[in-house]
Structures are given as structure tokens and as C-alpha cells.
Amino acid sequence: MSSNASATPAPASDATLAEIVATWAEGVAFEDLSPALVENINSRVLDILGICAAAAPLDTSRAVRRFAASQGGAGQASAVGVAGDLPAAQAAFVNGVLAHSLDYDDTHLPSVLHPSASVIPAVLAAAQAHGSAGQDVIRAIAIGLEVSVRLGMAGYDSTAQNSVFFEHGQHATSICGAMGSAAAVAALHGGAELIRNSLGVAASMAAGIIESNRTGGTVKRIHCGWAAHSAVTAVELVRHGLTGPPTVLEGRFGFFQAWLHGTFDASAITGDLGERWSIEDIFFKPYPANHFTHAAVDAAAALRRAGITPEDISSMVLGVPAPNLRTIGEPIDVKRTPTTAYMAQFSGPYAVAAGLLGGGGLEVGLDDYTDELAQDPVRRAIMAKVDVVPDPECTAIFPMQFPAVLTAHLTDGRTIVEKVLANRGGNENPLSFEELTRKFRDNARRTMTTGDMAALEEGCRILETAITVNDLFTGLTTVDPGHLQK
Numbered sequence: 001m002s003s004n005a006s007a008t009p010a011p012a013s014d015a016t017l018a019e020i021v022a023t024w025a026e027g028v029a030f031e032d033l034s035p036a037l038v039e040n041i042n043s044r045v046l047d048i049l050g051i052c053a054a055a056a057p058l059d060t061s062r063a064v065r066r067f068a069a070s071q072g073g074a075g076q077a078s079a080v081g082v083a084g085d086l087p088a089a090q091a092a093f094v095n096g097v098l099a100h101s102l103d104y105d106d107t108h109l110p111s112v113l114h115p116s117a118s119v120i121p122a123v124l125a126a127a128q129a130h131g132s133a134g135q136d137v138i139r140a141i142a143i144g145l146e147v148s149v150r151l152g153m154a155g156y157d158s159t160a161q162n163s164v165f166f167e168h169g170q171h172a173t174s175i176c177g178a179m180g181s182a183a184a185v186a187a188l189h190g191g192a193e194l195i196r197n198s199l200g201v202a203a204s205m206a207a208g209i210i211e212s213n214r215t216g217g218t219v220k221r222i223h224c225g226w227a228a229h230s231a232v233t234a235v236e237l238v239r240h241g242l243t244g245p246p247t248v249l250e251g252r253f254g255f256f257q258a259w260l261h262g263t264f265d266a267s268a269i270t271g272d273l274g275e276r277w278s279i280e281d282i283f284f285k286p287y288p289a290n291h292f293t294h295a296a297v298d299a300a301a302a303l304r305r306a307g308i309t310p311e312d313i314s315s316m317v318l319g320v321p322a323p324n325l326r327t328i329g330e331p332i333d334v335k336r337t338p339t340t341a342y343m344a345q346f347s348g349p350y351a352v353a354a355g356l357l358g359g360g361g362l363e364v365g366l367d368d369y370t371d372e373l374a375q376d377p378v379r380r381a382i383m384a385k386v387d388v389v390p391d392p393e394c395t396a397i398f399p400m401q402f403p404a405v406l407t408a409h410l411t412d413g414r415t416i417v418e419k420v421l422a423n424r425g426g427n428e429n430p431l432s433f434e435e436l437t438r439k440f441r442d443n444a445r446r447t448m449t450t451g452d453m454a455a456l457e458e459g460c461r462i463l464e465t466a467i468t469v470n471d472l473f474t475g476l477t478t479v480d481p482g483h484l485q486k
Contacts, residue, residue, distance in 0.1 A: 017249040017269055021150075022196035024273050025143045025187050030135040030464070033142055037277060038464055041138050041145075043436045044106065046460035047284060048120045049476065050440035051105055052080040052098040053447045054366060056480040060218050064097045064225065065480075077128035078473035081480040088129035089232040095121035096225030100173075102366070103345065104443070105224075107291050108282045109426070110399035111152035111163055111172065115282060118177030118227035119144035119184050126185040126232055127469050134466030136188055142279065144184025149278040151176040151249075153268040155260050161323065161399050164260050166210065174208030174223035175259060181231030189235065198235045200244015203255045205230035284425035284436060286362040288369055289344070292324040293351035295404035295420040300355030301363050302418040303408055310356060310382050312410050318348050319391025319405035321398030329388025336383040344374040349383035352406065356382060361442040362424075362435060397421060401428070433461060447479035 015023070033041075055061050065081050068090040075085025079094035086094070099105055099117035106116050123140045126132070132140075152172050155164045165172035182202035186195040207230075208223045238244070249255045249269070256264040287294050296318055303313075320329065328348035329335055335347045344350040357379070359368035373379060394403040403421040410416065422428035431439075437457055444453050452475025459472050466472075 016246045018196045018199045020270055022192040025195050026192040030139045041141050042460050042463045043433050044116045046440050047436055048099045048116050050443040053479050054443035055098040055101040056081040056447050060221050061098050064094050068094050077125040078477055080476045083477050088125040089229045092122045092125035092228035092232045093225040096228035097222050100224035101221040104285050104288045106282050106284050108149050111156050113152040114173045115145050115148040117224035118181045122181035122228035122231040123184050126188055132188050134463045140184040140188045143187045144180040145279050147183040148176045148180025150269045151179055154264045169209050171208030171210045171223050174227045175206045177227035178202050178206035178230040181228055182234045185231050185235045197238040197244045200248040201237055202234035203248045280427050284431050286425045287364050288366050290346045292328045292402050296348050296351035297355035298420045299404050299406035299418040300352040304356050313408050314411050315409045316386045317407040318388045321394045322390035325390055338374040340371050341369045344369050348388040349386035352386050353379040353382035361439050365442045448475050
């Protein structure tokens with residue numbers, strides 16, 4: 001796809017894109033999923049629930065719990081931090097908000113979607129409401145992640161190496177997440193007709209703009225929650241008799257016309273569908289910071305493991321893909337002197353300092369990104385030694401990876417170069433279930449007991465054996481004591 005391309009027609013077939021996707025989804029069986037893919041999805045459930053536990057005390061989390069509890073309705077599903085069940089759509093909303101609130105949820109490359117934060121909350125809420133078993137939940141999550149990613153990739157401009165959704169100010173994570181989540185929830189309950197109609201209805205609910213990234217506001221945190229809520233609601237509406245247009249995706253007034261002005265790549269949706277899982281390209285986030293900074297953490301950590309200390313270094317040059325420079329390296333004076341944790345999450349120099357000093361979790365964790373540490377004199381002294389520049393090798397790899405090359409000039413005259421060309425947590429450098437368990441513990445220990453964490457770890461590890469998913473929420477509904485429950 002290029003920015004000047006005309007609308008790409010649907011494949012030569014009488015079936016519409018939504019019908020093709022729905023037919024494929026209906027045909028997916030749990031037995032079709034490899035053991036590695038099942039473990040991948042189990043790990044994502046654990047990852048998302050750990051993030052939700054860590055995010056529970058945020059002011060925005062408390063706000064959405066108060067909102068959801070005020071809506072009333074019959075209890076059907078669990079929400080993190082809410083004692084007592086909520087209606088499924090409201091539970092999906094709360095959990096989706098928490099899942100995306102720390103910018104710690106997984107990322108698909110190169111679309112830069114965060115699909116699990118909407119799909120998993122939506123599926124878990126619907127599964128609780130209808131008593132779905134673990135194997136059905138895993139199958140539904142696989143379908144939802146795949147649909148989200150493929151719709152996101154249909155709007156990816158390979159020439160510009162960017163998402164057209166983002167260029168239009170649209171948050172593809174929530175827009176495509178609503179659609180993928182709807183397909184997932186529908187797959188729990190029925191076949192192709194329900195899935196196709198649910199896509200048709202959810203398209204009228206998909207939404208999200210990213211102006212808050214530019215000028216502030218906390219609204220972005222609700223985007224994945226709204227996507228999950230929309231999905232559960234859309235499927236229930238279809239189950240009660242509502243229908244959607246069969247040409248909802250490629251139609252003259254359909255999804256891609258509305259969002260991308262009709263410019264999209266249909267082959268990204270249908271090409272090798274059923275032959276390859278795009279889930280393999282969804283990167284876990286090992287560190288709670290902008291994904292562009294992760295390779296810098298790893299490169300600096302490699303220096304630390306080699307015995308290099310901050311005192312040994314006279315200066316450093318961090319090479320990154322040219323498109324990443326404006327996000328994590330400019331203006332350099334600001335990136336060297338962040339004043340808040342949020343600013344530190346988007347600072348290449350801070351990532352180098354954090355990796356060089358080491359921290360919690362898998363290398364650095366949430367405790368390593370605080371307002372106090374952003375202004376810590378030791379870290380400021382390290383950051384002052386770091387220049388951030390475009391690197392041709394990194395630029396050539398981007399956006400399939402977010403690489404970094406760190407060159408350290410030492411006080412003894414030596415120069416050491418550390419290259420990290422494949423992101424940790426991605427398809428070329430994956431995280432094991434055990435490593436993700438370490439991340440989970442670093443997150444969940446803030447609000448959960450050791451026993452509850454162990455039970456959740458085991459429940460996710462063998463999710464395919466579960467009769468229901470209710471037990472996953474044991475210990476999660478009271479993670480923010482002293483604040484509003486239901």
C-alpha cells in the first residue's frame with residue numbers, strides 16, 4: 001500500500017471481506033492452534049491481568065470503576081478492583097481501561113497496534129457471562145487478535161512506513177480493536193453469520209482519536225475499554241436481532257471509506273488467512289516505556305553485564321531508526337532532563353541510564369520510572385553523556401523491529417559498541433512464559449497477595465483445561481482496598 005494508492009478492491013469472489021473473515025473464524029478449531037500458540041495466548045492473558053492489577057490504584061481506574069458501578073444492571077462478569085460482578089459490557093470496559101493505562105501492553109509491528117488490551121478483556125467478560133470453557137476462550141482470543149491485526153495492517157502504508165490511521169489522528173488500537181474483539185466475542189457464541197453481523201454492528205461503535213498524545217488528557221486510557229465494551233454490546237445486539245451490512249469493510253460507506261478515505265490493502269486481511277497467524281508478530285513489552293526505547297535499555301544493560309559502570313564512560317551515542325528520533329531523542333536537552341515518569345518513558349537517554357543501572361522486572365520495571373528517578377542526579381549525569389542520532393542500519397530494519405546501536409566511549413580510551421537489532425519480546429527474541437511470569441509478579445505484587453498471584457499464574461499456564469474462567473479473577477476484584485467497590 002502507498003499513500004497515493006486508490007481503494008483496493010475486495011478479492012475476486014462473491015463473498016465480501018466480512019464474510020471471508022467470518023467464514024474463516026467459524027472454521028477455526030482449538031485443535032488447529034499449535035501448543036506454542038496456546039502458550040502464547042495463555043501468556044498474554046497473564047500479562048494483561050498483571051497490568052490490570054498494577055493499574056488498579058490509578059485515579060483514572062477508580063473513576064471508570066465508579067462510572068461502571070453507577071450504571072447498574074445484572075452482575076455477569078468480574079472487573080478488576082470491583083467487589084461484585086458487573087454487566088459483561090461494563091466489566092469489559094473497566095478491564096480494558098486498566099489493561100491499556102500503563103502503556104505496558106503488547107504491540108503488533110509494524111502496525112503499532114496494542115490488540116490484547118481490548119480483545120482479552122472483551123473475551124473474558126463474555127466468557128464469564130456465558131460460562132465458556134478455557135479452550136473456547138483461547139480460540140476466541142486467537143481469532144480476535146488476528147482480525148484486529150489484519151485490519152490494522154490493511155491501513156499500513158509500507159512506503160511511508162507508518163499507519164494511515166495514525167496519520168489521520170485515529171487510534172487504530174481502539175478502532176481495529178473493537179472489530180477484532182467483536183469477532184472474538186461472536187466466535188464464543190456462534191458461527192459465521194453471528195460473526196459477520198457483529199462486525200457490521202461493531203463498525204458503528206469503533207472509535208478513538210489520539211490528540212491526547214499531543215496536548216494532554218487521560219482519555220486515551222479508555223480507548224481499549226471502549227473497544228471491549230463495544231464488542232460485547234455489538235454481539236449482544238446481534239443476538240437480539242440487529243444486523244449489519246455485509247459490505248461493512250470495503251463498502252462505499254464502509255469501515256475503510258470512513259476511516260481511511262477508501263485507501264486500504266484488502267490482501268492484508270485475506271492473504272494467507274488460515275495459513276499463518278499474525279499473532280506471532282505481536283511483541284510483548286518487557287519494559288514499561290515507549291517501545292522505541294526498549295532496545296536502548298537492552299544495549300545499556302549489556303554494557304552493565306560486561307562490567308562497565310557509569311564512571312567508566314565519558315560519552316555515549318545512541319543510534320536509532322530515523323523515524324524514532326523525534327519521539328525519543330528530540331529535543332535532546334529535554335530528553336536528557338525529563339521531569340516526570342511519563343517524560344522518562346519517552347526518553348532515549350533515560351532508557352540508557354535505566355539499563356546501565358539496572359532495576360526490577362525483566363531488566364527495568366514500573367519502579368524504575370518515577371518522577372523522583374526522572375530527576376535523580378545520578379541518572380541526570382548519565383543522560384548528559386548521551387547523544388541520540390539516526391542510524392542507517394537501524395533505519396533499514398524499522399519498523400519490523402525498533403533496534404538500537406549504543407556506542408560507549410570509555411575514559412580509558414576504549415570504544416564499545418552494543419547492537420540490539422531484534423526487540424526482546426518479539427518473534428526473533430521471544431519471552432518465555434516464565435519470563436512473563438516475572439513481569440507479572442513485578443506488576444501484580446503491588447496489589448495482590450503471593451497466594452493469589454500463584455493461583456493466577458497457574459490458572460493462566462493451564463488455561464486450556466479450565467471449565468470456566470471465573471477463578472482467574474480470584475484476588476483481582478479487591479486489589480484496590482479502601483476505594484469504591486460495587
